[in-house]
Amino acid sequence: MKLIREHLVLRTLLSTAFVGLLVLLVGQLLDSRKRSMDVRSLVHTELTGDTLSLPLRKFEWQAQTPHPLDLRYPYPYPFLLNHPNKCEGPRGTPFLLMLVMTQPQDVGVRQAIRETWGNETLVPDVIIRRLFVLGLPPPLFTKELHTLLEEEDREHGDLLQVGFLDTYHNLTLKVLMGLEWMAQHCPAARYVLKVDGDVFLNPRFLVQQVLQPNGPTRPNFITGYIYRNTGPLRSPDYKWYMPPELYSQDKYPPYCGGPGYVLSGPLALRVLAVAQRIRVIYLEDVFVGLCIHRLGVKPTPPPPQSFLMFPKAYEYCTFHQLALVHQFQPQELLQIWPDFQTVNITCPVA
Template identity: 70%
Template sequence: MRLMGRQLILKVLLGSAFMGLLMLLVNQQQSPCIPSLDLWPSSQKAPTEDPLGLSSRKFEWQTRTPHPLDLRYPYPYPFLINHPDKCEGPRGAPFLLMLVMTRPQDVGIRQAIQQTWGNETLVPDVVIRRLFVLGLSLPLFAQELQALLEEEDREHGDLLQVGFLDTYHNLTLKVLKGLEWMAQYCPTAHYVFKVDSDVFLNPSYLVKQVLQPNGPLWPNFITGRIYRKSVPFRIRGHKWYMPPELYPQDRYPDYCGGPGYVMSGPLALRILTVAQRIKAIYLEDVFVGLCLKQLGVKPTPPPPNTFLMSRRKYDHCAFHRLVLVHRIQPQELLQIWPDFLRANITC
């Protein structure tokens, strides 16, 4: 009941926030200037202790958003909600650290994941840790939404909130800050899995068939749905538009599709290091591909047809032979999960 109440409050607040966002976008259209969205000026260091506190400065935005293709990185965006001891425990370093990309308002989605593939105890004898990575909500009603997030985190202890606006075009920053958290608080994790929240995931197949806990740890390992020789979209207004001035080449490097890819811990640390020297672009999967190219690392092909980037109708046996299926909504996930867990010797 408490969760339903939070979701109802979120719907009311976000409905009102929609009109505020429209006004903000209209205001941006009327002005050519594009000021910075950063919470702290570049001349100041981001606060290092309790940046939420009781101060309202964390919600002081400029009234226009920055250009979505101009990301500032590296930059000391703070961890506003953090769990530095998440990887500690008597069982040692996690075999798999799951960084789930989510938005502040996605309370129901996070609950569905917690009850299904995000359950850290699904794979026996393997230590799995899960964090939901999110940014800040739009400034309108931000304090009210933040209070709901803090309540949710007190209940589940699995949110990692970073101090920048949570938008699609800031996804690269979310992934990099997730890797920064891993480097600082969980550097001995064997594998790191970046995954979106609108997927079906089969953790058992991922761990046992792809990562193989009893096998060697390959330091340059990364796998997922591999895209080769992809062409940048040059049509303005397209979701994945890439202006030539930002990326002039006519082909992207090899990369793993953004809905979900897994890499070894050592490679994640090397990607984070080289990311400090490459101009960040908002297509996070392509950006990771650029880092891999700089490192001279090629993605490893997974078992064929196990990372599906499009929807597939649920089938018990077929889903047991998959790692990931994209575009699965939380209601559908909750419906199919009990059957997925059911043993079936006919498969």
């Protein structure tokens, strides 16, 4: 068993490193943190093969956009890899739809998640469906990674690729397009989980203790780690910089931390609807907070200390009382998961 686990860890590291190296090289050429591209520019570049047009297109985009963090939404971004029948099946409507945010090059991350907390059959008698939401890779490697992604999707059938460049500043677009897919193809899902790829997730605790399948319907439900009384950072040196021209107020409304939050299906549809009418900002968790604030909805506190936004060393009994832990790497998941699945350990009653 130890040898198999070490093999899985090594395979994950190698696959992630291979595709990550490609993106690292192109990162020296493209400043992805300062722009957003729609699919039309990328398709034009791929068809013509004229990579010299990239700087010109970057300049063209900057000239037409009032601010480099200003997102284009609503906008008809296409689904390039899609599974419209994902929520159909003889068992009925999904109780939980997982929308997992990953980048195109995160092949090893996705495989580790499939083998651990992303397994759709982990919670008995509860229908869970999983989709990995991703955008487009850097233009220079579009063809190479597209071939790899098509092969991965043929094998697993769980990639939802959308036609815009996959950058940190486009994360709000990824979330909104995930909700658009849900509205089109899975509108009856009882709950929707937005979750990042760098977390530990405990689906059993999330479903049984937080969402409670046998509990009442909660149309205005959203929960996660709740941030309160926070405000925008005005220095461009910060990762979460928010210029006043995009958000002028001194405080954000309460919102659930981006690594992972869950909302009821009806509320997800209402968030998507109101997102069409207010200005989109690139901090996706804050933006969802703005949407629910506009709807008059407040986040519901989860069980105490069950959503952790910081790393925590693995301990069996502790982790069985958690829903999510942020900053977990795929090799860590593969190492701890066999022990986490052990059922013959008795934990003290809290």
